[in-house]
Amino acid sequence: MHTDVTTTERVTAQADVQAAAAAEHAEHVDYFPGLDLSVPGKASPTDARAMSKVLFVRMAELEAGTHEFQYVRNTLIELNMALVKFAAGRFRTRSEPMEDMVQVGTIGLIKAIDRFDPDRGIEFTTFALPTITGEIKRFFRDTSWAVHVPRRLQELRLRLAKASENLEQQIGRPPTAGELAAHLELPVDEVREGIVAANGYTSSSLDAKALGEESQDEESGFLARLGMPDPGFEGTENMICLKPLVAELPERDRRILSLRFGAEMTQTEIGAELGISQMHVSRLLNRTLAQLRSGLLGES
Secondary structure (H helix, E strand, O other): OHHHHHHHHHHHHHHHHHHHHHHHHHHHHHHOOOOOOOOHHHOOHHHHHHHHHHHHHHHHHOOOOOHHHHHHHHHHHHHOHHHHHHHHHOOOOOOOOHHHHHHHHHHHHHHHHHHOOHHHOOOHHHHHHHHHHHHHHHHHHHHOOOOOOOHHHHHHHHHHHHHHHHHHHHHOOOOOHHHHHHHHOOOHHHHHHHHHHHOOOOOOOOOOEOOOOOOOOHHHEHHHHOOOOOOHHHHHHHHHHHHHHHHOOOHHHHHHHHHHHHOOOOHHHHHHHHOOOHHHHHHHHHHHHHHHHHHHHHHO
């Protein structure tokens, strides 16, 4: 029973929305007698420009937040969606989905509509396109980099790429950092910083094959070429940690460790050297090793 009521309420609400939209359309369609505004996005470019001029004048007369103001504003958005698709189409070679670019461009369109002043005497398309394009470029700047770098370095990367291409055509080889700095009138250190930052634009998988590598061998991946951890590192680290612990041992215990692990003498030979039994040497050695082991584990 609950499900039937809920379904009925949804159908009623949907019908109310459709009725309100139809009433809204009937209320405002007299702006353009003879034109069908049921789907503003399907208007021809000429009609869209003409209708936009009228709607901008009307929107300037209305109070923001009113029902009619929102209707005019929404109609302007739908009429000028072609500008968004045109601007997004200029970046179709990028890896970002076209739907995402259209959504971002729509934000730019809304900003342009809110800021546009029809009294300045310029076409809306002239005003809106840079705003829409700028919003899309800002989207690329904020999301396209594999590693986030400051905006200053992002813009420097573009300048360096353009300057490098021009200089390479002139001198017939890739330019040095000093030549780029002289061409752009920038400090050499700043140019080097921009070159390093440019490496953060894209990232490569550690499993990627070497450049020009046709082999499917797993050993050709970049990760395989990094090498393996040196087992000697752990031994060196243990020696560094053991040094202060050994220094705290009594002289005889240090002597036994030196003879056993330095001179590699047997317990019997150590006993003969120190004048004690092999059994005594074994007990002393086990006690000392346990003490050192306990000290290492305590530090870790």
